[in-house]
Amino acid sequence: MPLKDALEVAGEKDLDLVLVSPNTTPPVCKIMNYGKYKFEQAKREKEAKKKQKTFEIKELRVTPNTEEHDFNFKVKNARKFLESGSKVKVTVRFRGRELNYIKQGEDILNRFIEELSDIATPEKKPLLEGKNMFIIFSLNK
Numbered sequence: 001m002p003l004k005d006a007l008e009v010a011g012e013k014d015l016d017l018v019l020v021s022p023n024t025t026p027p028v029c030k031i032m033n034y035g036k037y038k039f040e041q042a043k044r045e046k047e048a049k050k051k052q053k054t055f056e057i058k059e060l061r062v063t064p065n066t067e068e069h070d071f072n073f074k075v076k077n078a079r080k081f082l083e084s085g086s087k088v089k090v091t092v093r094f095r096g097r098e099l100n101y102i103k104q105g106e107d108i109l110n111r112f113i114e115e116l117s118d119i120a121t122p123e124k125k126p127l128l129e130g131k132n133m134f135i136i137f138s139l140n141k
Helices: 003-012 034-051 068-083 096-115
Strands: 016-021 028-032 057-062 087-093 120-122 127-129 132-139
Touching (some): 003 016, 057 068
Antiparallel strands (some): 120 132
């Protein structure tokens, strides 16, 4: 059908002429209510977004010479975060001369791995980036 006729038919029905496939010969068009189509498309996208699983990453910071009580407190918080569905990133920050004691930072992260092994698993091995060493925990399935 010629374009002029198609526009006329769409006008009579109070609908829009929408170009579906412009690269074919002849181009394919559809007569529809474009506003309603856009609304329903937005509604579908919003619904899909609701069903998408999102999670948060909570960060806990420690130093290489963190005391026992502070360590236990951080482990307790990490458990709470994991049980609420978040991932936990434990970061050991090295300041100044503490960079000489990378082994202590690794030991602290390994203790975190031991303490949280019943409910969480580390995603990777402890990783040193600049002055920070970190590990990310996710809940066991």
